[in-house]
Amino acid sequence: MLTAARLGAAALSAALLAGLAAGPALADSPSPTAAAPDGLYGKSDPTYDGVWRQSLALTALTAAKVTPADSAVGWLTGQQCEDGGWPSYRAAGAACDPKTEDSNATAVALQALVALGGHQSAVDKGLQWLKANQNADGSWAYNPGNPGDANSTGLVVNALLAARTDPASIAKPGTGGAAGKNAFDGLARFQLGCAAPADQRGAFAFQPDPAAGTLAPNTLATAQAALAAAGGHLPVASSVHADATAKPLACADGSAPATVPHAEAGEAVSAYLAAQLGTDGGHLTLTTPGAEPKPDYTATAWAALALIQSGHPDQAADAVDWLEGQGATWTKNGTDAAATATLLLVDQAGRRSDAALLGQLTALGPTPKAEAPSTTAAPAKEKSGGIGQFWLIIVGLLVGVGGGLLLSLQRKRNPKL
Template sequence: MTTVRRRRSALALAASAVLCVAIAPAAVAAPTPTPTAVLPSGLYGTGDPTYDGVWRQSLALLAQDTVGVKPAGKAVDWLTGQQCAGGAFPSYRADATKPCDAKLPLDSNATAAAVQALAALGGQDATVKKSVDWLKSVQNADGGWGYNPGGASDANSTSIVIGALAASGGKPAETKSKGGKTAYDALLTFAQPCGGKDAGAFLFQPKMAGVVADSTAAAVLGAHGKGLVVTAGATDEKGTACEKATTIEAAAHNGAAYLATALAKTGHLNTPPMPGSTDPAEKPDHGNTADAVVALTAQGLGDQAKKPLEWLQQNSAAWAKESGPAAYAQLILAAHAAGADPKSFGGTDLVAGLNATGPAPEATEQAEAADEKKDDSGSGAGVWWLVGAFFAASVGVGILFSGRRKNQQ
């Protein structure tokens, strides 16, 4: 889910409060955009963090860890400092020195993303456990999760929570609601049958299509029990044929087949115009195209991921620069999944671009390796200097002893 998509979702939830009184109060309150102010030095990005502060921070840290970059300590501290006492993360809170306000909306997506990032970085077991316990406590009866606790389950939220459970060492298939349902039971309710509209795709919610490519890409990962970081799965021999699905595995195949078909013509997905826009034309959707590459690769449809990957390499640099850390992170995770080099992605160094959006990282694997090599070289030179000195001294002692023998003779 891109930053733009998260803002849309938050605004949609706020609008739903007016249009549908049946929605639980906890799910309808949207945070008020923060006025222009100096942002925390540990935060990635310069845009208003109201709707995506924790989200973009989590993706940035996760992407850095994936490519061997050790984030700045204050960047990690900023993220952990966003956690509320009960374990949940909001989308953003400006003053982390005060307890979370009771009216502050808690965000399952932000919480799940934070869990994945902190679990990957390590050393945050208590924070991770607290968040996972909270996520389990707000699981809906159908086995899924909503954007905010109390809201109806949706494919995106359910899928990213699956990723959080897996990243923290849990077993999503064994995490059941009070009604005895798992997240996979919920995901199957979003899967569309073959032959109709959006055949094989996962809808955002059964009665709300949403941005189908977005929810489908998320659900394919969730169906595989995967988080945001994946590697290539075993080749899917079924190709892109949609088949009757009664299991989560079959539904994942159909979802990936839907994405492959949607991408086949142009190599990219499209996004509808923003609400209120005067331009009715659809625009290329870089973020969901990147997510689709990850989903296709996880499903084992690497060949079908090549065209959208190439499109991203040729067309995503300006988008990432404009959109900020979450965009760079999505592209890095897509490159990682598909086996491309994120430091040379269509001529763009995505890692450098991401690093530049936040506090300077502490180190990278390459820098550490270079330092170790330098240390080893220095140590080696020192050892050989000592060996040489010892040899010279030994020769001197030998000559001395030899001279003594001659004198004695």
């Protein structure tokens, strides 16, 4: 959140599990068919992740107090369709196709525009699109008209929170005038509760099993949905430090609710993620059928963001350390815009030094209108201060020598001095 082409909504939803919104992994490989347009961050094929990586880049840069170029912001707003939704990418001059608009691109674009400020009309239209494409069970699918999934629903909840819209108030009308399921209800249907084994409680499934309706933990679904369960959105600000250890879901025999209550969802998934990070050496692991397990950079990043949002930065620290140590590999030495922006967002949330990453991300797009104060003012100030101190010393020495010579001359003229 990987297929080489769109094979329908089900395939796209499954693709989320392998790469973060079906885009970044594909975009890592250059394509001869789609060159990156002006204003877009990154030079690789934008077909599957143009809006995604642009939104992450603009969000991270804005959080670093960088003012992006008008062309970068204009590229993102220009991708929005008249009905308010965003596709993963739309070539210049191409008409919007409602079938290609997706909740993931729309959700991250809204978070970027909220962070930037000054784009309320586009934000309002995007919110209306999300509301219109909510499923009756309160969830969202990658593409409208399909069963919802945890990743997409979590991203939409992030967007609602960023836009200061209460997810509990967003619901499709139920039958017979009854209240429908809201966005928090939709998210809750994917979270494993007290009916699951103790070591799985708090995790999220991507989707229920189509036949049995049961839930099985999924690494990326859990990590992405966790930020929404914790009540957060991008960019994640360092929150107030809570308990040193996240509290697992409390389950009383025979009386536990069928789903995890919203008030306990964030803490329950934080406890699950902290346990997984501890087991895997500070990172989460991607397991796909027929392939060797391998570290999951994207899931680890979202897990760290969720833990920090939940007030558990200490439990996120090992994950942040691991991501920083693997940064060159994950970001392809700062050439992968989505990975670079995501790592920068993690460092910002974890209050880590991000000057190098910021420079790498800035270099991947158009020249910003204004650089971050910390990267432009500090060197000049330091240089000016050093020269000032040097001249003060010289002037002091001259004054001292001059005073001594004057006193010596006065003594020669007047021996009584």
